[in-house]
Amino acid sequence: MVLKWTYANPEPDLLGFSVVYRSTRAPFWENEIFAGNVKEFTLENVSVDEYVFGVKAIDRDGNESLVPVYGDGLFPRREIEID
Numbered sequence: 001m002v003l004k005w006t007y008a009n010p011e012p013d014l015l016g017f018s019v020v021y022r023s024t025r026a027p028f029w030e031n032e033i034f035a036g037n038v039k040e041f042t043l044e045n046v047s048v049d050e051y052v053f054g055v056k057a058i059d060r061d062g063n064e065s066l067v068p069v070y071g072d073g074l075f076p077r078r079e080i081e082i083d
Helices: none
Strands: 002-005 014-023 031-036 040-042 051-059 080-082
Touching: 002 051
Parallel strands: none
Antiparallel strands: 002 040, 002 080, 014 031, 014 051
């Protein structure tokens, strides 16, 4: 499965992005993979039917963005494409 995202105005100190995911039954993120300064990441052997996915930005000081909740309208929309 390929996750793709956009980040329209990256900060100059952007280190990269982490992909987070959890079981559809879990209340908290269970897995995190640092993808680097990319806008696409391939997850092997992961079913879109069994997990919830998110992407967060990380800067060089270790500060992390919030992981948007799908459809809540509280955060600016980030497009995440799943192939």
